[in-house]
Amino acid sequence: MTLEIDTGTGLMPVHVWEPPSGNGPGLLLLQEIFGVSDYIKERGAQLAGLGYFVAAPEIFWRLDDVDLDPDAPDLLDRAIAVLGRLDWDLAVSDSVAALEYLRGRDTGVGVIGFCFGGGLGFNVAAASTPDVLVSYYGSALPDLLELAPKVDAVSLHHFGDADEYLPPETVDRIVASLGDAEVHRYPGAGHAFDNPMPAFHHQEASALAWQRTVEFLSRTLPIEQGTS
Template sequence: MTSEIETGSGLLPVHEWGSADTEAPGVLLLQEIFGVSDYIKQRAADLHALGYYVIAPEIYWRLDDTELDESSPELLPRAMGIVGRLDWDQAVKDSVTALEYLKARGRGTGVIGFCFGGGLGFNVAAVSSPDVLVSYYGSALPGLLELAPKVRATSLHHFGNTDAYLDVDAIVPGLGRDDRVEIHRYDGAGHAFDNPLPMFHHAEASALAWRRTEDFLARHLPTSQG
């Protein structure tokens, strides 16, 4: 189901899983650079099955010409071109608006982001303080580490040890060492290892990371199903 959230400068389209009227905690799910793809929708459905009310906003909604064909060999360069046109600060503001919508329900909130969304979620958590943050290999993290002291949410980060896009060794120390930050690294896994596309997917790392995500959420953002 889709709905819209007023941002003050237009209506942000969001995909919904579940009802805002339930007692379920709310999860803001932030997309990869490929948009709210079938993969992101599946992860949203997975989260909803755990007992959460989930919304996934269309972060590219202010841009023209954002159609993506996941079967195209030009998928990655095409997506990189789209995200290169995105106003990051505006994307953060839109995402914060979506999170504030969830926070107003008063039932607990989490932010979960993948790749582009992993970095965006980290920035959002520094601005608007959800209860929990789950970031999968946040692509913008190298430029956001100065925000780490402002991220008060209990956080979980996943990284592949063979990530060719991120210098994981340089990122991890900047995320903080206290008991609010949980970090897992996966041997043999590259960037975007949870994405089912063959050029990214690492089945073992994906399955283990998701089990850890489920456990983390059960401990820190429990639902009535927990």
């Protein structure tokens, strides 16, 4: 279902997936640059199936003329152009508003983000206080490392060793700033390796990273925490 959250400067559309029990710890799901795509919605449904109450805000909601047709041959160029018009600070505050909505349900809360959302989630974790953070190849991380001391959430990070946007030496620098975070690196996997698009997907890395994500969440944000 979709609802609207008051950000203080407007109503932001948010996709919500409820767990079978109707209650559970909250997870803020942050999109890639392609928006809340079918892929992100699938991950939202899967997380809800595990017992989490999931909310995925439409981060591009403030922008006009956003056309991210998944069948467009120039989809990546379109998405990059949209991202270039985004106000990062507003994206952070909008995401924090969605996190506070989840926190208002009196459960534990976490953040999970992919690519653009992986970096945004890191910034959200610095600006707010989620219990856990899962970041998949956060593309903005190299520019956010000064925030690392403010991130108190128990964290899990995934990186592909064949990522052209985050090459190994850049990941080395990121990892050195992450402190006690759990980090996994995947040989042969490029950027966005969890995305099912053929241009990005790496089947083995995607499956293993998801397995590790599910295990991490079960350990750090247990379902019992939010069940009645």
